[in-house]
Amino acid sequence: MVTTIPQTPNTPIQSVLIVGNYCHDVLLQGGAVVAETLGGAASFISNVLTGLSVSFHLTSKVGVDFKYPVNHDPIVVPTSKTTVFHAYFDQGYSVNAHQDRVLKRIEVCDPINPSDLPDRKFDFGMAVGVGGEILPETLERMVEICDAVFVDIQALIRAFDENGTVKLVRLKESGFYHLLPRLKFLKASSDEALFMEVEEVRQWCCVVVTHGKDGCEVYWKDGEMKIAPFGANQIDPTGAGDSFLGGFVGGLVHGLVVPDAALVGNFFGSLTVAHIGLPKFDLRLLQRIKEEVQTRKVQCTCWLERRDDEVSFTKPAGHDEFHASLSSSKLVSAECRRDLSRSPGSVEQVIRPQYKGQQKFLLNSVYDKSN
Ligand SMILES: Nc1ncnc2c1ncn2[C@@H]1O[C@H](COP(=O)(O)OP(=O)(O)OP(=O)(O)O)[C@@H](O)[C@H]1O
Numbered sequence: 001m002v003t004t005i006p007q008t009p010n011t012p013i014q015s016v017l018i019v020g021n022y023c024h025d026v027l028l029q030g031g032a033v034v035a036e037t038l039g040g041a042a043s044f045i046s047n048v049l050t051g052l053s054v055s056f057h058l059t060s061k062v063g064v065d066f067k068y069p070v071n072h073d074p075i076v077v078p079t080s081k082t083t084v085f086h087a088y089f090d091q092g093y094s095v096n097a098h099q100d101r102v103l104k105r106i107e108v109c110d111p112i113n114p115s116d117l118p119d120r121k122f123d124f125g126m127a128v129g130v131g132g133e134i135l136p137e138t139l140e141r142m143v144e145i146c147d148a149v150f151v152d153i154q155a156l157i158r159a160f161d162e163n164g165t166v167k168l169v170r171l172k173e174s175g176f177y178h179l180l181p182r183l184k185f186l187k188a189s190s191d192e193a194l195f196m197e198v199e200e201v202r203q204w205c206c207v208v209v210t211h212g213k214d215g216c217e218v219y220w221k222d223g224e225m226k227i228a229p230f231g232a233n234q235i236d237p238t239g240a241g242d243s244f245l246g247g248f249v250g251g252l253v254h255g256l257v258v259p260d261a262a263l264v265g266n267f268f269g270s271l272t273v274a275h276i277g278l279p280k281f282d283l284r285l286l287q288r289i290k291e292e293v294q295t296r297k298v299q300c301t302c303w304l305e306r307r308d309d310e311v312s313f314t315k316p317a318g319h320d321e322f323h324a325s326l327s328s329s330k331l332v333s334a335e336c337r338r339d340l341s342r343s344p345g346s347v348e349q350v351i352r353p354q355y356k357g358q359q360k361f362l363l364n365s366v367y368d369k370s371n
């Protein structure tokens with residue numbers, strides 16, 4: 001299903017394909033359900049790309065029980081249930097030492113097969129599975145039809161024990177390793193990066209490691225770069241990495257260079273942790289961000305024209321000022337909270353009444369990323 005975004009001079013023309021299942025997320029703490037929300041990396045990424053006026057095609061599968069209204073219809077599989085995750089925010093380190101919360105896949109929808117993908121070419125492809133739905137042959141097909149493929153490592157290295165608890169396997173043993181030289185970007189959280197050899201993988205494709213409140217780091221063949229974070233009042237970390245990837249790809253689609261696009265990624269990651277579940281972005285904030293991105297693109301284009309070295313990964317002049325202008329746009333947001341209910345991508349989510357005052361309630365992970 002394709003989003004149609006009204007064409008303006010600022011609407012990018014690159015085509016984007018998102019591949020990954022929507023899911024139902026249930027957030028639990030202290031033995032109680034705190035919230036039930038639409039989940040899946042595909043939903044967080046669509047939300048960010050829509051906010052940035054980037055149109056895209058989405059391939060996602062759900063069961064007949066899928067319960068959220070979405071702008072991009074998934075494939076409904078009559079014989080399957082929608083993937084469901086339970087996220088436990090207070091289970092100890094002992095369960096899985098590398099993760100900030102314990103995730104259990106309670107239901108699983110069908111995998112996405114190569115034949116489910118559209119039969120056409122795209123500029124950018126995003127492989128963003130959550131429950132093992134992306135198969136090696138599906139990623140291979142994406143590489144064939146997309147000029148640049150971006151992968152969230154969670155789509156490749158998740159395994160599930162008999163109770164559905166998410167375990168991570170080493171990237172080398174994942175069945176996807178042979179495809180790495182054909183990818184453009186591989187994104188991993190710092191917990192997930194422990195399951196890959198960054199030094200080896202960066203020889204083939206660019207690796208982006210996200211570090212929660214500390215921002216992210218970009219590694220490519222000949223260099224690496226830290227990208228500064230934005231402040232946030234963290235309430236729920238769910239989807240931060242997905243929104244980061246949406247902002248990163250959205251920035252690239254709009255013509256930003258990698259370090260600036262990673263800043264946009266950090267920005268959307270920081271907005272997401274301040275909400276339970278899928279964030280509703282403030283319309284004026286989105287407008288301001290798009291204007292900042294356009295201004296930045298023009299600045300960089302002028303700057304790039306004056307240089308002939310390898311520039312796409314170099315932190316360009318004015319990067320820190322771009323950070324400052326994105327940061328100050330959050331003030332706009334604070335001034336117009338009443339617009340929240342009218343923002344795009346709003347979906348019905350159920351937050352238990354006792355937790356409705358979000359500020360009072362933190363879904364603290366076993367080690368809180370906001371500290
Ligand atoms: N507490 C925070 N404050 C500010 N920014 C944050 C915070 N947490 C996350 N972010 C932003 O979001 C990005 C992604 O976060 P993180 O590294 O936690 O990803 P993740 O573990 O994949 O997230 P998740 O699995 O919860 O979706 C970070 O690089 C950062 O830019």
Ligand SMILES: O[C@H]1[C@H](O)[C@@H](O)[C@H](O)[C@@H](O)[C@H]1O
Pocket residue numbers: 023024025038039040041042044085103130154238239240241242
């Ligand atoms: O909705 C969330 C989100 O997409 C997370 O990135 C993923 O780790 C979880 O599995 C999913 O339930």
